[in-house]
Amino acid sequence: MSREAPETGEESKAGGIQVIARAAAIMRTLSEHPQGLSLAAIAQAVKLPRSTVQRIVCALETEYLVEAMGPSGGFRLGAAVGQLVYQTQTDxxxxxxxxxxxxxxxxxxxxxxxxxxxxxxxxxxxxxxxxxxxxxxxxxxxxxxxxxxxxxxxxxxxxxxxxxxxxxxxxxxxxxxxxxxxxxxxxxxxxxxxxxxxxxxxxxxxxxxxxxxxxxxxxxxxxxxxxxxxxxxxxxxxxxxxxxxxxxxxxxxxxxxxxxx
CATH class of the missing domain: 3.30.450.40 (GAF domain)
Structure with a gap:
């Protein structure tokens, strides 16, 4: 049974940057669709697999950066985004x-x-x-x-x-x-x-x-x-x-x- 080699520091850093870039792309897409989007629609917009989008959206939802839209399905930007914008609205x-x-x-x-x-x-x-x-x-x-x-x-x-x-x-x-x-x-x-x-x-x-x-x-x-x-x-x-x-x-x-x- 083969074992995967552990990630080097550079590989781990690159992976982290990629996740951040993907999360940012998802949030930008949602910002352009305030009515919300399904996971499939988000995946199509950002050109990522649905499973990858679902994993990132769940992580963003935990931080209240994205929120589910209830029984109707879909996701939109969460309340934490508004709070961050308010706190950084420099003159x-x-x-x-x-x-x-x-x-x-x-x-x-x-x-x-x-x-x-x-x-x-x-x-x-x-x-x-x-x-x-x-x-x-x-x-x-x-x-x-x-x-x-x-x-x-x-x-x-x-x-x-x-x-x-x-x-x-x-x-x-x-x-x-x-x-x-x-x-x-x-x-x-x-x-x-x-x-x-x-x-x-x-x-x-x-x-x-x-x-x-x-x-x-x-x-x-x-x-x-x-x-x-x-x-x-x-x-x-x-x-x-x-x-x-x-x-x-x-x-x-x-x-x-x-x-x-």
């Missing part, structure tokens, strides 16, 4: 600020983090550029969504009917460059393709800004580079490149898809 400002500082240093321009507040945006953090000619704005400031690049990238996450329901019609003209509703809707369609927009003095004379939307498990935000219009036009491409890179870095770290493979 978005603390998480994002190092990235904002890097972005500001890279471009030598002021940078803002904003969130939606009804039909306005609310600036919740900012880095002011250290240079002679710069834009300075207060934390806590509000501005209309329709006339700011930050507001427009956030509006682009909505459907046109939702935008119409949210914004007044006609739109208030903040400057002679502010778009009307048809022009705004056309621009939102383009933003949905590129993920970026730039406003030239649409909210305030002499000030321009470029923005991208930021999707995180803490919500949807906008990052903006705000600068004097006098030097804006020749830097749009560099601002777009830097903002999209910053967005990728942040979403890789704390985004909705941070753990996807």
């Amino acid at each position: 978005i400002i603390s998480l994002v600020r190092p990235y904002l500082e890097c972005l500001s240093n890279r471009l030598q321009e002021s940078v803002a983090l904003a969130k939606p507040a009804g039909e306005k945006i609310h600036v919740i953090d900012r880095i002011v550029a250290e240079r002679d000619l710069r834009v300075v704005f207060p934390i806590g400031a509000f501005a209309p969504m329709h006339s700011t690049s930050a507001g427009k990238v956030l509006l682009a996450g909505l459907g046109d009917d939702e935008v119409r329901a949210l914004l007044p019609d006609p739109l208030p003209q903040m400057t002679r460059h502010t778009r009307d509703l048809p022009a705004l809707l056309a621009e939102l369609a383009e933003i949905r393709k590129t993920g970026f927009t730039f406003d030239h003095e649409e909210c305030s004379e002499g000030i321009s800004a470029g923005s991208v939307a930021l999707d995180t498990y803490l919500g949807r935000y906008a990052i903006s580079v705000v600068l004097p219009s006098a030097r804006a036009a020749r830097h749009v491409e560099a601002i777009q490149e830097a903002l999209l890179a910053c967005k990728r870095d942040i979403e890789r770290a704390i985004g909705r898809t941070a753990c996807q493979r």
Whole structure:
């Protein structure tokens, strides 16, 4: 009768990593199906044998990370997941600020983090550029969504009917460059393709800004580079490149898809 050789330390470590990866894949799959999934459906989604999935799900259920859905069958994420998320919901400002500082240093321009507040945006953090000619704005400031690049990238996450329901019609003209509703809707369609927009003095004379939307498990935000219009036009491409890179870095770290493979 042959006997299996004992696992070496490296083999044991590799096996443990594989189990964790498989458990993570199962939990990600369940997170995408809050209505729950059967063991067979989970196995098909993660491309593992049903017996392997059942063994891992039972272990997760013991830790309340997965729960059975009762007589109807199937499994969903358990209460412990919500508790872990609640306990780790660090302030978005603390998480994002190092990235904002890097972005500001890279471009030598002021940078803002904003969130939606009804039909306005609310600036919740900012880095002011250290240079002679710069834009300075207060934390806590509000501005209309329709006339700011930050507001427009956030509006682009909505459907046109939702935008119409949210914004007044006609739109208030903040400057002679502010778009009307048809022009705004056309621009939102383009933003949905590129993920970026730039406003030239649409909210305030002499000030321009470029923005991208930021999707995180803490919500949807906008990052903006705000600068004097006098030097804006020749830097749009560099601002777009830097903002999209910053967005990728942040979403890789704390985004909705941070753990996807």
